[in-house]
Amino acid sequence: MRKDEAVAAIILKDEHDLARMRPACGVASAVLEEVAAFIRPGITTREVDDFAAGRIGSYGAKSAFLGYRKYPCCICISVNEQVVHGLAGPRRLEFGDIVSLDIGVFYQGYVGDTAKTVAVGGCDVRAQRLMDVTEQALAEGIAQARPGNHVADISRAVQDYVEGNGFSIVREFVGHGVGKQVHEEPQVPNFVERGQPSPRLRPGMTLAIEPMVNAGSPQVVVLSDGWTVVTKDGQLSAHFEHTVLITEAEAEILTWPAKAPSKLRAG
DSSP: BTOOOOOOOBOOOOHHHHHHHHHHHHHHHHHHHHHHHHHTTOOOOHHHHHHHHHHHHHHTOSSSTTGGGGGOOSEEEETTTEEOOOOOOOBBTTTEEEEEEEEEETTTTEEEEEEEESSSSSSHHHHHHHHHHHHHHHHHHHTOOTTBBBBHHHHHHHHHHHHHTOOOOOBBBOEESSSSSSSSEEEEEOOOTTTTTOOBBOOEEEEEEEEESSSSSEEEEEEEEOOOOETTOOOOOOOEEEEEOEEEEEOOOTTTTGGGGGGGGOO
């Protein structure tokens, strides 16, 4: 979600909403794991997108991204220096690449949104550390997703962990609320905005928390295709995301892989 994109009021989910949103998130997490397992050297990003489209359809779901603001692909596939919103095409994945896979599905009227970065066959130590730090930064942020805290507590935890490990946070794109729409309020930055109001976390809020972390400078640019975001200095980037529910206690990770009910599994 672009940092300057305005949406509407925060929507709290009740049990009726969650009875449909949990399965949607289960489908998204199942598809993400299947697509990640499909990744290997030599395949094209178009083949990855086609595979993802087939898996999404096998669950009776639809891509939440295809056609959204005219986005032309079923999932976002971002390779190496590509941060987010990469487009599928003829590019062949090579051993040592890292690939960010962002999956969004509509199922029973609700959205599940999740992402992870994987290595193609293997990768060097620097790339692996970038992925490890980004994934742990997500965990640090989720640990602060508790009632009574503020969105800024999530942001601070992510930023402190990333920058404390020598990497940088993308500023132009942020996490967000999610539910019946891909993007709802509140925005969930991965950095603290000094002097800006920060919503208090309340039970029933559903958030897509998604650190986007660069190996070098935090600066990014959008390519001429109008979608693909890349690091300005050409260094690697990683992206991890979970949809979480604010409860009366610790957050429930709706897109945790084990959340996919067996009745949703497709052949």
